Amino acid sequence: MPDALDLARSLPKVVLHDHLDGGLREATLLELLRERGIEPPAGDAASLGQWFDDRAHAGSLVEFLRGFELTVTAMASPTALRRVAFEAAEDARSDGALLAEFRIAPLLFEPYGIAGEAAVEALLEGLSAAPIPCGLIVCAMRHLPESETLRAAQLAACYRDQGVVAFDLAGAEAGHPPAEHARAIRLARDAGLALTLHAGEADVADRVLEAVQLGASRIGHGVRLVDALRERPALVDAVREAGVHLEVCPTSNVHTGAARSLAEHPITDLWRAGISLSYQTDNRLMSRVTMTSEAADLLAHTPLTEADLRAMADEALRHAFVKP
Numbered sequence: 001m002p003d004a005l006d007l008a009r010s011l012p013k014v015v016l017h018d019h020l021d022g023g024l025r026e027a028t029l030l031e032l033l034r035e036r037g038i039e040p041p042a043g044d045a046a047s048l049g050q051w052f053d054d055r056a057h058a059g060s061l062v063e064f065l066r067g068f069e070l071t072v073t074a075m076a077s078p079t080a081l082r083r084v085a086f087e088a089a090e091d092a093r094s095d096g097a098l099l100a101e102f103r104i105a106p107l108l109f110e111p112y113g114i115a116g117e118a119a120v121e122a123l124l125e126g127l128s129a130a131p132i133p134c135g136l137i138v139c140a141m142r143h144l145p146e147s148e149t150l151r152a153a154q155l156a157a158c159y160r161d162q163g164v165v166a167f168d169l170a171g172a173e174a175g176h177p178p179a180e181h182a183r184a185i186r187l188a189r190d191a192g193l194a195l196t197l198h199a200g201e202a203d204v205a206d207r208v209l210e211a212v213q214l215g216a217s218r219i220g221h222g223v224r225l226v227d228a229l230r231e232r233p234a235l236v237d238a239v240r241e242a243g244v245h246l247e248v249c250p251t252s253n254v255h256t257g258a259a260r261s262l263a264e265h266p267i268t269d270l271w272r273a274g275i276s277l278s279y280q281t282d283n284r285l286m287s288r289v290t291m292t293s294e295a296a297d298l299l300a301h302t303p304l305t306e307a308d309l310r311a312m313a314d315e316a317l318r319h320a321f322v323k324p
Contacts, residue, residue: 005293010096014278014320016245017220017249017282021104024071025285029071030048068286078122082126084126089131099323101135102135106138117158120155124164146183152184153187157191167196170198177203178216194217205235209235217244218247219247221253223248225246229270236275248277250262251293251294252289277315278315
């Protein structure tokens with residue numbers, strides 16, 4: 001019998017939820033920071049990886065988010081954006097992915113003098129050379145005013161036929177429900193873009209159904225839906241019947257406090273309840289994971305089997321916005 005890691009390597013994988021600014025290679029991040037004259041928090045790739053690991057296990061969202069300050073700054077040039085996008089696709093292929101969708105908020109780079117259009121074009125150029133089918137999901141940051149999320153939706157719509165496949169709401173969820181940005185969501189939907197909205201990670205189960213009612217066909221995380229399984233089954237039934245797919249990121253959920261451990265993670269209960277879902281990485285660098293390690297950990301620490309993970313990959317492929 002192969003061990004969990006060997007078995008995980010052999011599984012087909014479909015990348016649906018991977019933030020580009022959370023997934024740089026350590027060596028690339030070091031190089032990009034030094035090119036910008038920024039002293040990295042560690043002097044070599046291995047030590048930098050350990051720095052991120054320490055942040056992930058600090059039990060503090062503030063500490064966890066410190067890493068993004070580094071990565072966004074490091075990526076703040078068209079050349080760096082192209083490189084990071086291409087390397088992410090290369091890494092996905094090496095990890096056994098059949099296709100990959102990557103997401104980022106391009107307007108994060110405006111303070112560095114890079115227009116949203118220039119950021120999107122650089123990212124798409126990097127993905128165009130990818131060794132597997134790839135697409136770009138444009139995120140809007142939900143804690144910002146509606147005017148900013150509208151700008152992000154307009155930007156996504158402009159590149160709909162050039163490799164942008166969907167629109168997303170990301171960022172701090174609590175206090176910023178999906179409906180707060182209904183106009184931006186409607187603009188993206190009317191432009192023909194698919195919708196995948198972060199919901200039900202740091203807020204209640206109702207936010208998942210709210211996102212579905214706004215037009216989302218996929219949900220980023222959605223793990224709080226488990227809270228409704230026993231006490232509010234009608235809510236779960238509505239999500240299931242809508243045919244929505246949850247992009248579940250188990251290790252990241254543990255790091256951000258959405259789950260106490262992998263063994264107690266809601267993914268098993270939601271899967272057994274008939275919810276369409278798949279396991280995803282969220283932020284490979286920040287959480288020190290790959291699709292393979294995530295699969296291996298699920299096999300080792302949950303009741304999920306090889307057959308379950310293969311079925312999840314089938315569900316992910318069926319709900320992908322990019323087709324192989």
